[in-house]
Amino acid sequence: MNAKELISSLSDYRCEQSLDNIKIDQIEMDHRLLKSNSLFICIKGYTVDGHQFAEAAVENGASLIVAEKELDVSVPVVIVPDSSRALAQLSTHFYGHSSNQLKVIGVTGTNGKTSVTHMINEIHQYVKQKTALIGTIEMVIDKESYPVKNTTPDSLYLQKSFHKMVEKDIDVVSMEISSHALDLGRTNGVDVDIAVFTNLSQDHLDYHETMESYLYAKSLLFSQLGSSLKNEKPKYAIINQDDEHAAFLKRVTAQPIFTYGIHEKASFQAIDVELRANGVSFTMRTPKGDVSINSKLMGMFSVYNLLAAAAASFASGIDLETIQTVLNNTSGVKGRFQPVEHSQGFGVIIDYAHTPDSLENVLSTIKRFCEGDIHVIIGCGGDRDRRKRPLMANVACEYADHAILTSDNPRSESPQAIIDDMVEGIKYNNYQVVLDREEAIKHAIKQAGDKDVILIAGKGHETYQIVGDEVLDFDDEQIARKYLV
Numbered sequence: 001m002n003a004k005e006l007i008s009s010l011s012d013y014r015c016e017q018s019l020d021n022i023k024i025d026q027i028e029m030d031h032r033l034l035k036s037n038s039l040f041i042c043i044k045g046y047t048v049d050g051h052q053f054a055e056a057a058v059e060n061g062a063s064l065i066v067a068e069k070e071l072d073v074s075v076p077v078v079i080v081p082d083s084s085r086a087l088a089q090l091s092t093h094f095y096g097h098s099s100n101q102l103k104v105i106g107v108t109g110t111n112g113k114t115s116v117t118h119m120i121n122e123i124h125q126y127v128k129q130k131t132a133l134i135g136t137i138e139m140v141i142d143k144e145s146y147p148v149k150n151t152t153p154d155s156l157y158l159q160k161s162f163h164k165m166v167e168k169d170i171d172v173v174s175m176e177i178s179s180h181a182l183d184l185g186r187t188n189g190v191d192v193d194i195a196v197f198t199n200l201s202q203d204h205l206d207y208h209e210t211m212e213s214y215l216y217a218k219s220l221l222f223s224q225l226g227s228s229l230k231n232e233k234p235k236y237a238i239i240n241q242d243d244e245h246a247a248f249l250k251r252v253t254a255q256p257i258f259t260y261g262i263h264e265k266a267s268f269q270a271i272d273v274e275l276r277a278n279g280v281s282f283t284m285r286t287p288k289g290d291v292s293i294n295s296k297l298m299g300m301f302s303v304y305n306l307l308a309a310a311a312a313s314f315a316s317g318i319d320l321e322t323i324q325t326v327l328n329n330t331s332g333v334k335g336r337f338q339p340v341e342h343s344q345g346f347g348v349i350i351d352y353a354h355t356p357d358s359l360e361n362v363l364s365t366i367k368r369f370c371e372g373d374i375h376v377i378i379g380c381g382g383d384r385d386r387r388k389r390p391l392m393a394n395v396a397c398e399y400a401d402h403a404i405l406t407s408d409n410p411r412s413e414s415p416q417a418i419i420d421d422m423v424e425g426i427k428y429n430n431y432q433v434v435l436d437r438e439e440a441i442k443h444a445i446k447q448a449g450d451k452d453v454i455l456i457a458g459k460g461h462e463t464y465q466i467v468g469d470e471v472l473d474f475d476d477e478q479i480a481r482k483y484l485v
């Protein structure tokens with residue numbers, strides 16, 4: 001693409017040098033990935049300042065630099081007030097506003113994003129639409145999987161991926177939209193068509209500092225709905241009516257709304273909810289009549305996820321019969337309330353609960369059917385919200401009979417220091433500390449009696465343990481199997 005044309009997509013910039021005869025074949029934010037004829041954009045990160053790589057970028061083939069300040073380099077420099085914002089504008093233009101040609105269903109909320117996006121994806125696949133999925137576990141484009149570093153990728157990777165999806169004739173993409181992504185503008189330029197809110201509870205206060213600013217970040221998905229750089233398709237907001245923030249979120253969007261819930265009247269409401277030992281059943285009230293749902297998924301939180309997926313798919317034009325069939329057959333996502341099959345007399349469940357609210361939801365679900373003792377193995381991530389640690393530990397002790405506090409991705413922090421933060425919140429004495437996660441799992445399995453349930457929480461689908469800078473192989477399921485007979 002001609003550099004002049006590309007740069008004219010910026011809303012605010014300054015450039016003293018001529019951009020004539022510069023051709024851009026690639027945009028890059030990492031100087032190590034540059035090839036010739038590329039534009040390098042300097043991003044001030046949390047770890048390093050990308051401006052320091054400008055010279056090296058030119059050596060690696062950059063023929064144009066976008067930066068927030070003047071730089072002494074041999075190629076033209078375009079100055080912008082905010083390079084992350086500029087990255088989204090440039091990437092969206094460079095990749096041809098591809099999200100406009102796709103139906104984009106974006107799901108935000110503290111818990112349930114991965115679960116809900118997977119269900120929406122399954123529903124659309126059932127009616128033979130070509131689908132893509134973006135989220136915590138992976139990116140999938142028409143059944144081909146691509147690795148991801150973030151739940152919601154940066155705007156460059158995101159726009160490039162939308163372009164690939166258009167090339168592959170994808171109809172609908174279901175994506176998780178994290179609060180970090182909204183706050184950092186990773187989704188600026190994405191033409192979201194259906195925005196879904198699951199819930200808001202404590203997490204990520206290391207980043208957002210207060211619950212108000214966390215809510216504000218999530219609300220951007222709804223206030224920006226229909227205000228992307230170009231948009232032509234109908235929009236819908238899907239909101240959990242039972243969440244205390246429902247009224248606020250309904251106010252911030254100008255688009256049509258479908259609500260869902262159990263306790264409050266909603267467009268999609270679950271009535272006569274039955275929580276069984278092998279699933280949930282309820283009648284789903286919808287704008288087009290009642291539908292009965294019998295799902296293998298467990299717990300009240302799954303009722304909310306099923307309703308959210310139903311409402312989003314209905315807004316997307318899928319018929320209720322299809323929605324019912326898929327929801328009655330879905331078996332959920334890897335690492336989300338996933339039983340480990342074995343022949344001993346107790347149950348083992350792997351789950352990704354890593355917030356006080358999700359842990360409480362999962363443990364209270366187990367409590368409803370467990371006839372023996374509940375054992376929970378729980379840790380808290382290093383370099384993440386410290387304020388959730390004492391709350392998670394106390395929930396573990398309150399709902400389980402035996403809590404084993406252990407490590408979950410300590411990253412740069414000392415595992416013992418993380419446990420110390422957890423222990424501070426505990427008002428009970430039914431816990432022990434086993435720092436090594438494998439030892440903790442082994443200990444719980446040795447200790448469990450007939451009819452007990454062991455919940456291995458926090459890592460879900462993860463197959464690693466991050467210790468310092470090292471990413472070590474670690475898979476809760478494999479480790480559990482090693483000690484189960």
Ligand SMILES: CC(=O)N[C@H]1[C@@H](OP(=O)(O)OP(=O)(O)OC[C@H]2O[C@@H](n3ccc(=O)[nH]c3=O)[C@H](O)[C@@H]2O)O[C@H](CO)[C@@H](O)[C@@H]1O[C@H](C)C(=O)N[C@@H](C)C(=O)N[C@H](CCC(=O)O)C(=O)O
Nearest residue numbers: 029030031043045046047048050053150151152154178180
């Ligand atoms: C706090 C945060 O969001 N950090 C993100 C950020 O990293 P950073 O700011 O540390 O980047 P940096 O290393 O300082 O680099 C700055 C710039 O210099 C460039 N660079 C860097 C080194 C070099 O040698 N050359 C070079 O050009 C980099 O490409 C970048 O453009 O930019 C990276 C690239 O986009 C992200 O992968 C990274 O996410 C990290 C891994 C992360 O852990 N983020 C978490 C907090 C996060 O975003 N989580 C949410 C929600 C999770 C959930 O609840 O599901 C998510 O969406 O994932």
Ligand SMILES: Nc1ncnc2c1ncn2[C@@H]1O[C@H](COP(=O)(O)OP(=O)(O)OP(=O)(O)O)[C@@H](O)[C@H]1O
Nearest residue numbers: 110111112113114115136301336351352353358362
């Ligand atoms: N609607 C819900 N409400 C509360 N807890 C939930 C809900 N759905 C799932 N959970 C719990 O939260 C855990 C994570 O679920 P899921 O992966 O779907 O959430 P997420 O929002 O994608 O999380 P992340 O922010 O890490 O991407 C599950 O393992 C379960 O324990």
Ligand SMILES: N[C@H](CCC[C@H](N)C(=O)O)C(=O)O
Nearest residue numbers: 354380381384408409458459
């Ligand atoms: N994706 C989320 C959840 C991580 C869960 C847990 N395993 C941890 O490492 O804290 C995060 O980065 O906060």
Ligand SMILES: [Mg+2]
Nearest residue numbers: 113114136176
């Ligand atoms: Mg997720």
